[in-house]
Amino acid sequence: MSNVDTGRHLPLEALHIAAGAKFGGFAGWNMPITYPAGVMKEHLHTREKAGLFDISHMQLFLVEGAGAATFLSFVCPLDASAIGIGKCKYTMLLNDKAGIIDDLIITQLSPTRFMVVANAGNAAKDEAHFRTNAGNFDVTIEALPRVLIALQGPDAESVLTNAGLDLSTLTFMTATEPRPGWFASRSGYTGEDGFEVAMPIEEAEAFVAKILADERAMWIGLAARDSLRLEAGLCLHGQDIDETTDPVMAGILWAIPKPVRESGNFIGADALRAIIAAGAKEKRVGLKPVGRQPVRAGAPILDAVGNTVGRVTSGGFGPSVGHPVAMGYVAKELAEPGTTLFTEVRGNRLELQVAPLPFTPHRYRKG
Template sequence: MSDTKPQKHLPLEALHEDAGARFGAFAGWRMPLTYPAGVMKEHLHTRESAGLFDISHMQLFEVEGAGAADFLSRACPLDAAALREGQSKYTVLLNEKAGIIDDLIVTRLGENRFMVVANAGNADKDEAHFRAIAGDFDVSFTPLERVLLALQGPDAEAVMIAAGLDLSDLTFMTGTEPREGWFAARSGYTGEDGFEIALPLDDAERFARTLLDDDRVQWVGLAARDSLRLEAGLCLHGQDLDENTDPASAAILWAVPKALREEGKFIGALALQKIIADGAKEKRVGLKPEGRQPVRAGAPLINEAGEKIGRVTSGGFGPSAGHPVAMGYVAKTLSEPGTRLFTEVRGNRIALDVHSLPFTPQRYKKG
């Protein structure tokens, strides 16, 4: 008898079925992978106009109480008390060895209120980890049931205004509560300007239909979301980040405030200080394969002599870049852009060059 958990379903699944979505499994959810337009057109439409993504598999947690800032600053390498109201911050949950349990976005909504957005596949693990820490603080930690929609692309702001939700005051990595039970942040996973809107189920279908009534908007599935984030040089937890990867090796040390790298009291602080002092042995880099053949996650990276020197963690074709794109880990000594590496795909040797990230310019609305 199988003990496999039943697949979870998006609250707006019927809307995706009506739109002709092709579904697949992701992080325990039945997710729309592509729509009839196909991944290439969905990707380019997001870069050129406005793509709508249903990311309701992501988990929101509300953190509230007099100890909320101290609690988050213990759980994450984050100075939560220093966040301005409405400010969002990319951060990570670390284990004692400074391995990355998950990457998160934390937004301060009030003096003692924060919103945490976590990845779908890690939501249960994150909740257990947070709850184990919460016992030491005056804080409540509440998972929220919300539909989460992302509208991404250069037309996103104008589309939102036309739909009756003016978020033009927000800049990249800021958030607000525009209506009761709603949470909106100017953020995303594509490298484009855009918004992520969490809203109650009762409001969600009507709002999604309003957005889709705009000619500038079309549904975009998980496949294009992956190619968009890869071109933007953004990590996917479970591939580019995991519990055996630390922030220094992952090249996301910028997410840890400098003062905290030296004297932080967060979980994993001592291990991270040692890694920084000793120097990370490997580094996440962009990779540009020669030719048109995409290189996929799991492919080994080798030198000219055929010796393994690293691994590909994400890879595919970049429709906007116009060539295959990938990310992976190599020895620090091989991490300079332009360094020539190789891999094997179905018995064929393919050359790759270390490439600076991102592959396409990020176009966020900065403050």
């Protein structure tokens, strides 16, 4: 990974350069991949103290208007009016075939205002999808220019409070607007307790300096973000889920309330109901390679006689668990934890065990 310009630049890029970050391209952005501490220490620091991530490549959309809830309930498989003020909901955008265009977090701020957080690589596509489908609704969609940071780990709440932002009343998947132009939720992508905080660009550098003045907080790069989310069994769009996968095979049907599944009027509803009725042919599973050799995305999954029965979608080493971890899709009849499968890495045959997800327990602050 080199410090070559690879795309759009984070507003706080100068801070990452000063911190010694190594940069690489991700979703069209020049992103800090690692810092001098290295992936292993960054990962474990997040699990033990508080890791600070710059996730400003992700896009916030403010969706508001008298028809905002109805609009969101059409483009996403949810009942937006029932989310609850100050509550967040994990959901997705589906295409007509129930393929996953993106996965999102939507927060209801009022009966007519919603905040949508979209993935970086899909932000332009998501915005186009929103605008294409907004014509029949009384709704406005605004892409917000913000710095977005995540502070994750057992000390996250205390570090934020010391930095002058007390979010201790929030519980997992709740949110608030703590200051004009700010948005904060108790959520994240590591399996740890933590927060995601968006703020106007001009206010970000001073606030980040307050966080980093606390010795418990440390910059964490994209590489450790990936190993953390993989241990936590969380999907990465573009790898574990995409428009060729549906919520049933991906194991995220839980995100769609049963009444919405049965009678909701959302894009892809008919296709999703047909898939539910037929049952998934493949399922997303955890995979534990036997030994110390990690497997990577794209590796085939084989049965005992060498037939291809699936594919690895994410893989690497899990610093918290001390062994390689992976996720992938296998034929439904092979998805039971404990099933022995195989893969090939550089011509070598490696054994895999289907493993329950997550690899590390989630430590969210529930209400």
